[in-house]
Amino acid sequence: MFASLLKSTSFATSSFSPRRRHHHHKKQALRIRHLSAAANDDDDDDFPNDNNEFDYDVVSVPRNPGIKSGKWNQNDVEIVKTAQKDANEKASGTSSLLAPSNDLTLLGLTENELKVFAERNGTQKFRGKQIKDFIYKHRVKSIMEMTQLPKDLRESWDGLGVTIGRNEVYAKKSAPDGTTKLLMKLDDNRIVETVGIPSNEYGKSRLTCCVSSQVGCPMRCEFCATGKGGFYRNLTAREIVDQVMAIEEEFGGRRVSNVVFMGMGEPMLNVPNVVKATELLNKEIGIGMRHISISTVGVFGALEKLASYEMQCVLAVSLHAPNQKIREEIIPSARAYSFDDILNDCVAYFNATGRRVTFEYTLLAGVNDQKEHAKELAQVLFKKNLASHVNLIPYNPVDDSDFKRPTKQAIDQFRRILEENNVPTSVRQTRGLEAAAACGQLRNMYQKEALVA
């Protein structure tokens, strides 16, 4: 029966090589045991990350021994390749990095995929729509709650270890301004952050959800807390969509209006899962495509790939510098993907999609926040016809990092110069929680264990 279930989801697994299939099958078996761990205590040794990983006190930022400051090197190139390979394998259910498999979870599947699942697992196709509503609308957390389905069917799926696939909130922290950060516990006991940010701008009430796209990140931008811990694995579409659902539930059922891929990770190393999550967020969770922003520091070849999906979401590129020299000092991967190449790819993205690219610029005192930097940035964006919007992010201090936040005067001056040069500019407000813990830091406090690449 289990084997037939595995086969039944082959819409997601059709491109296996025989070796992979074997590997995958083995992991499936592990997963099944994991789900019934209480009944199989003697199997515990099979799960490398099963216990005590969260028993640490608050500590400073972990650093993978293999992750060092300094120039982008062959080791980085290899890790990035691993991440890209993992993204494709994860999207097809064959990931070789330690990670939960998608196959027995229903969240993260589209309506069509749920129909196929229903049809191949003892019931009719139309049940796919019912299941979809139970998952995304009624937010059931277990198979048995899907009361419109025949009881014996639910029992049989439940017995096979099919789950909805919602994750547990491991910890949360709220600031007086309402910003709330959740640490989501994943199936392999890793944790990622997601943040709910309520706001009221120009009389419009918003709830923005900042989602993570990877466990850790291999890009190691000098000023970013996430990069300090190294990369572990990509998130699946399920694990991304789940973050938004968790925020809606945390806010008492209030709907998330905007999603930004600005949590942990580099979304452009995980394109297939990020794209699928974006489509599900749009279609099933009801978030307008133009209210979804994908933020990237730049990964060679990724913008072209993203453009090919023809989504109407917002692309935000983390530029952080007006030229290659400064960019390389703060973003090691800039050596592998030059300033000019990124801007040219942004032009190509606009030509292909008709969507203007926006830029993020983290202001670091004395490094990239001077008058001449603002002028140079305005010039270069104008020259390329890319001067549509710059979002300035005053640096949030991170442990283990010597950068300083610019003064208010420096921030205002930078903004003024861009605006005087006709570049629409905004300054990202520092929210309560960021003052206490910048992106990635809360997770670091809980998960001290250095991540493995």
Ligand code: SAH
């Ligand atoms: N990997 C994606 C998403 C990262 S987080 C990217 O690079 O775009 C979203 C934004 O926050 C990025 O622009 C990132 O550079 C910025 N950021 C990260 N750490 C920061 C910090 N400590 N202070 C200010 N901005 C930071």
